[in-house]
Amino acid sequence: ITIALLPGDGIGPEVVAQAVKVVDAVAKKFGHEISYQEALVGAAAIDVHGDPYPEETHRICQAADAVLFGAIGDPKYDNNPKAKVRPEEGLLRMRKSLGLFANVRPTFTFPSLIHKSPLKLERVEGTDFVFFRELTSGIYFGEPRGRNEQGTKAFDTNVYTKEEIARLARMGFEAAQKRRKHLTCVDKANVLATSRLWRETVQELAPEYPDVEVAYEFVDAVAMRLIQWPKAYDVLITENLFGDILTDEASVISGSMGLMPSASLGAEVKLFEPIHGSYPQAAGKNIANPLATVLSAAMLLEYAFGAMEEAEAIKAVVNKSLEAGVVTEDIADQGQAHSTSAVGDWLA
């Protein structure tokens, strides 16, 4: 089997390298043969090809059995509102052209890290929910978008079809059936036409999943309740932009931001990536936390190949590294930090 490796920008290459070490060790132990195809994406691809998602990268992803992705983004493009091409466009085109319409982002706690949470222990202990974020439509892709001729007015379009909503919602319903049977549809139906279509579509699907209890909540209320009562949630479904904001918010409440993996599903070839960004300040310093990428690789083995035992082996060794304190500076106790590559070696 072949995994496409897209390290991307910033700390991406460093953390992906550790995941590869760990996957190789697992493959060896379980007698699998895994080959890798590396490809450029983001600022790294602009530098070489002038294109953040080159045709060649797309071919490599399509030909692979799954994709492991690092991170995207480079500050040199951020404060230049007139930049012609942006690293993030590569990410968006990649999601769209691979058909990855559902981004699955779990939030759960690690007993050995929960004290790092900004929330009080009793609020966050036992938190276990998962977001299904729509990933290939909404205001990220809607047309028209741009400026008027004089450049004094800008516009973006949020668009959703019933079909786009339904296929994402079904994934949420099915996940809820396998979990605590609670689904929350997050929208802004009191203001947005798109949100009203979300709510209507979910209401129409609900009778097909009679065992799932459905709640409808406004995005502003969820932004509050995620912090107040994170344990109240099970499965949440939402549109692309709300999902972007809320999953990032969610990722910090457990205290384990540096450990949170994600999966992008919806097509034959699935993509796995850490939730954290490219963290440019840390790039090249061998200090970034590789665990989210390592756990994304575990998700990859599980979701893409059904390799449950192999995935469990990875999760188990990650737990061991946490217990043994073989971790990077972001979660290490004072003076006990290990380097990115040292953590990778230890895990492997």
Add this chain to the structure above:
Amino acid sequence: ITIALLPGDGIGPEVVAQAVKVVDAVAKKFGHEISYQEALVGAAAIDVHGDPYPEETHRICQAADAVLFGAIGDPKYDNNPKAKVRPEEGLLRMRKSLGLFANVRPTFTFPSLIHKSPLKLERVEGTDFVFFRELTSGIYFGEPRGRNEQGTKAFDTNVYTKEEIARLARMGFEAAQKRRKHLTCVDKANVLATSRLWRETVQELAPEYPDVEVAYEFVDAVAMRLIQWPKAYDVLITENLFGDILTDEASVISGSMGLMPSASLGAEVKLFEPIHGSYPQAAGKNIANPLATVLSAAMLLEYAFGAMEEAEAIKAVVNKSLEAGVVTEDIADQGQAHSTSAVGDWLA
């Protein structure tokens, strides 16, 4: 002087009534003559006039010196995606037709309430920032919005002009000059055309405020950092929808959600309202916390009439009620809850 009273829906009438008691007591003490004009808005106005913001209500607001508003929203409209008219439309039309383009939402802590925060004490202690949310443009108002003919596709439009951005940004810069001289522009410039215009416009204005340090952050990052490092922020400016989500998120971190006031500025007649919503489950039960509305009335005296001493008197008595434990059930110690009207009477 005349204050227009718009109690609105849910707990709105109960909390506004307490604010009136307190304002009357202050007026008496300082020898002012205040008259009130009450008007309907939201579901309450739909029930009577079939219109959530009747012409008569608009006239009363325009003729008044300031507006004190309660809350809007009724669950009977929320899960009916096909409802012809919605309470929230009244709120949006009110903001738009009164020209209230800036919503000012401070987040600060009360020593006696900080233990109610879901965040750890050391994270939240000393938090003091203020959001300037654009309130009359963006995806809340952009056209086109609606459905295709078959009803299978919905769309909304996010629009901003440079002018709309600049006038809001200037308010933020000026506030920053009077505070800790730090301004954060919150956007999604790596994806949205409107956000790139925000960033460009703020960059152009920045040289006029050389004493203010400006940071540009993505909305998803701010959703995280507000919880991780709330003390890092001073003044934040942002578009309508991001402001809706982030100010609600911000309102819970201090533990004083029930106390947070807000002001809507931009025109002759200013509007003041609590940050919390209509809380329909509590309506009519005489249990809702009136302090956010009472403090909104204090903001009204200060911002609309420059009545600083009067405003300070209200803030002082609110502090006293907190210390004395004369508070509603949401913030009272076990078994020590007072009713909404009892708190109002005590304050007056």
